[in-house]
Amino acid sequence: MxxxxxxxxxxxxxxxxxxxxxxxxxxxxxxxxxxxxxxxxxxxxxxxSFTDITARDLRTPFNVNFVGLQQYAALFKDPLFRHSLVVTGIFVIIGVPLTLVVAMALAVALNKGLRHVNSFFRAIFYAPVVASVVAVSVVWRYILQGDGLLNNLLGAIGIHGPNWLNDTHVALFALIIMTVWRNVGTSMIIFIAGLQSVNPELEEAASIDGCNAWKRFFHITLPLLKPTILLSLVLVSVAYLQFFDESFVMTQGGPLDATLSASYYIYKKFGFGQYGMSSAASWVLFLIIALVSALQFRIMRSDK
CATH class of the missing domain: 1.20.5 (Single alpha-helices involved in coiled-coils or other helix-helix interfaces)
Structure with a gap:
């Protein structure tokens, strides 16, 4: 046995x-x-990031000096790096909520109604996501230039529009609008999937109890979409914290560094051959992204 x-x-x-x-x-x-x-x-x-490696050390990368935290100390003493963090923070604080709100509004509008019509508009709103970001940025650069399409339309109704990409006061907000337009489709699709998973019997019961559409949405639908909102929030936040292509193609970080993002700062330092400084900045940005994501998970986690 x-x-x-x-x-x-x-x-x-x-x-x-x-x-x-x-x-x-x-x-x-x-x-x-x-x-x-x-x-x-x-x-x-x-x-x-803990060495003083530069472009001159590429042939002898193991002969560089270990400098500890000196690169990080120099990084935070650099006013341009601090400015790039502020620019990135403004971009995220304005862009992320705007993207989620617009995506939620589109998702609610396209969740019900005629199937073929909704499918057509979903494809239209999602199309910018699959388009090349460089191609999209080039098109928007021509739209937003001083004599571009947007200012011509504003001029037709008697409004003198600014030079959107060369005005330090509005250049960053112009990039935010373009980025929201390009990325709203992803969150819209995620929210539509979440809305379709909500049990319609809950809304019917609330309607019978006298709740109007706004109350049903804010007290029933929205709480049930918490995991969906968290997913979209994290994805959009991570993408916006790393925004680079829009600034690189449309403004090259200008005017006067008004659109200089943290990622663009890292790119410039790398291009100047300051690899130690660039690596330190990369890890600072990585830690910021990790902390922001962890904070979002902690705040938005579902109640047990």
Missing amino acids: HSKNNKAQGTDGALRRHQTMIAWGFSLPFIVIFGLFMLLPLLSALYM
């Missing part, structure tokens, strides 16, 4: 080991690619 049990246990153990080896075999390509193209660059950037 014992020998049969031992044999059965041995067979089960061999089967589990075999399944484990197969699982690791399927996972190995991803592990190798992740290690080479994600983990190794991350660790290399972390190492470089």
Whole structure:
């Protein structure tokens, strides 16, 4: 009897080991690619942030000096870096809520009604997401220039529009509007999926009890969409904290650094060959993104 049990246990153990080896075999390509193209660059950037490596040290990268936290100290003493963090913060604080509100409004509007009409408008609003960000930025640059389409339309009704991309007061807000227009489609699709998962019987019961549409939305639908809102909030926040393409293509960080984002600052430092400083700035931005995401999860987590 014992020998049969031992044999059965041995067979089960061999089967589990075999399944484990197969699982690791399927996972190995991803592990190798992740290690080479994600983990190794991350660790290399972390190492470089504690050194004084520059473009002159590329031929002898192991002969650089270890400087500890000096790069981080110099980074926060740089007023341009602090300014880039402020610009990025304004971009996120204005852009994220605006994107979510517009996406929610579109999702509610397109959740019910004629199926084919809704599908058409969903495709229209989602189209900017799949378009090339560089191509979109170029088109918007021509729309927003001093004699562009927007100012011509405003002039037709007697309004003198500013030079949107060359005015330090409005350049960042012009980029925010363009970015919201481009990214609202993703959140809209996420919210539509969330709305379709809400049990309609709950709204019917509330309607019978005398709740109007606004009360049903704010007291029933919106609380049930909390996980969906959290997902969209985190995705949009992470994307906006890293905004670069719009600034690079449309304004090159100008005018007078009015649209200089943290990512664009990192790019410029890297272009100047200051790899240690650039790596330190990259890790600061990474930590900010991680902290913001953790805070959002903590605030928006579902009540148990």
